[in-house]
Amino acid sequence: MQLAVHYPYFTLPGGAAATAGLLSDSARAAEDGGCTLFTLMDHWFQMENLATAQDPMLEGYTSLGFLAGRTERIRLGLLVTGVTYRHPGLLAKTVTTLDVLSGGRAMLGIGAAWYEREHKGLGVPFPSMAERFERLEEAVRICKQMWSDDDGPFDGQHYSLAETICEPKPLQRPEPPIMIGGSGEKKTLAFVARYGSLCNLFAPDQDTVAHKLDVLRGHCEREGRLYADIEKTIITSLDPVADGAGFLREMEGFAALGVDTVCVSPQGQDPVAWTRSATAATVGSLSEMGV
Numbered sequence: 001m002q003l004a005v006h007y008p009y010f011t012l013p014g015g016a017a018a019t020a021g022l023l024s025d026s027a028r029a030a031e032d033g034g035c036t037l038f039t040l041m042d043h044w045f046q047m048e049n050l051a052t053a054q055d056p057m058l059e060g061y062t063s064l065g066f067l068a069g070r071t072e073r074i075r076l077g078l079l080v081t082g083v084t085y086r087h088p089g090l091l092a093k094t095v096t097t098l099d100v101l102s103g104g105r106a107m108l109g110i111g112a113a114w115y116e117r118e119h120k121g122l123g124v125p126f127p128s129m130a131e132r133f134e135r136l137e138e139a140v141r142i143c144k145q146m147w148s149d150d151d152g153p154f155d156g157q158h159y160s161l162a163e164t165i166c167e168p169k170p171l172q173r174p175e176p177p178i179m180i181g182g183s184g185e186k187k188t189l190a191f192v193a194r195y196g197s198l199c200n201l202f203a204p205d206q207d208t209v210a211h212k213l214d215v216l217r218g219h220c221e222r223e224g225r226l227y228a229d230i231e232k233t234i235i236t237s238l239d240p241v242a243d244g245a246g247f248l249r250e251m252e253g254f255a256a257l258g259v260d261t262v263c264v265s266p267q268g269q270d271p272v273a274w275t276r277s278a279t280a281a282t283v284g285s286l287s288e289m290g291v
Helices: 017-034 058-067 089-101 116-122 129-146 187-194 207-221 244-257 269-288
Strands: 001-005 038-039 075-078 108-109 178-181 196-201 232-235 261-264
Touching: 001 017, 001 269, 017 038, 017 058, 017 187, 017 269, 038 058, 038 108, 038 261, 058 075, 058 089, 058 116, 089 108, 089 129, 129 178, 129 187, 178 187, 187 196, 187 207, 196 207, 207 244, 244 269
Parallel strands: 001 038, 001 261, 038 075, 075 108, 108 178, 178 196, 196 232, 232 261
Antiparallel strands: none
């Protein structure tokens, strides 16, 4: 089992002037500690269940480009891009640029979007949930086409592209890994089976994750997709620094379910020290789980 760090919070000592150092030092601490993935949120306003909408929030892909120059090995991505945030042709080009400049370490995380306030606040259209899922599927198809050798048109219900030219191509071939975020059983997990390289599930308990993985397995069978080819990731609110032993006991159960990667978030006011402590306490033991 692998450890990932998800960095969602920028209201930290030192204010905006300290943000770059704390972010890059945290990413390097994750890399040096043996984490395989470092992610940020893709939001314009901070989530209200974490702080307030007025709290600091950096733009995601600009931040990942910065981190690409500050790290060497760790995979970089957003958990996850809302399909409404960027036109899919530009999104494919953005992820390609990140992949090229990071030496082949970009991941596309994408979902159907949900934070209506930030859309209204900045004047971005926020269609119905049904339409957002339609757009999600088209966006993934556009990205995959742009990363292929087909630079012809794409004609969809919501997006029309006359040419899907994307040069240079991503370094990762045939394409960067695609994480489709969310746990919806009818659409989201079906899209994972059809298009995704990774899923990401909220992990309130092992029974919930076991059920979601069974649903995913069923979708894979219907799609003719090998279930084993999909990296299963979870995001948890458990704190491996506050209770390392308890965290590892819980992860043993998730590893037995087939979970490959667990995402944790820094706690407190020193994300760098927290990340160093979290990796030191857990990475070695996690690597032995699920083998």
